[in-house]
Amino acid sequence: MLLKLLIILLLLLMIGNLMLGLKAMLSHRDPALMARYIGRRLWCAGLILLLLIIALATGLLTPNPTPL
Numbered sequence: 001m002l003l004k005l006l007i008i009l010l011l012l013l014m015i016g017n018l019m020l021g022l023k024a025m026l027s028h029r030d031p032a033l034m035a036r037y038i039g040r041r042l043w044c045a046g047l048i049l050l051l052l053i054i055a056l057a058t059g060l061l062t063p064n065p066t067p068l
Contacts, residue, residue: 007052010044017037
């Protein structure tokens with residue numbers, strides 16, 4: 001349960017960084033600021049992927065069975 005909550009929080013953080021990057025892109029202030037937010041979003045996505053792989057490998061999450 002804690003793992004799922006962590007993944008949901010990381011997804012919300014990822015969406016927030018995406019919105020902040022959009023705001024920085026539309027304001028035309030500093031391109032480095034937009035790149036920082038987009039970079040954070042990519043780090044969150046990579047962390048979510050890594051957590052899912054580790055959870056599947058250790059058995060904390062079980063994938064849906066394939067239909068016969």
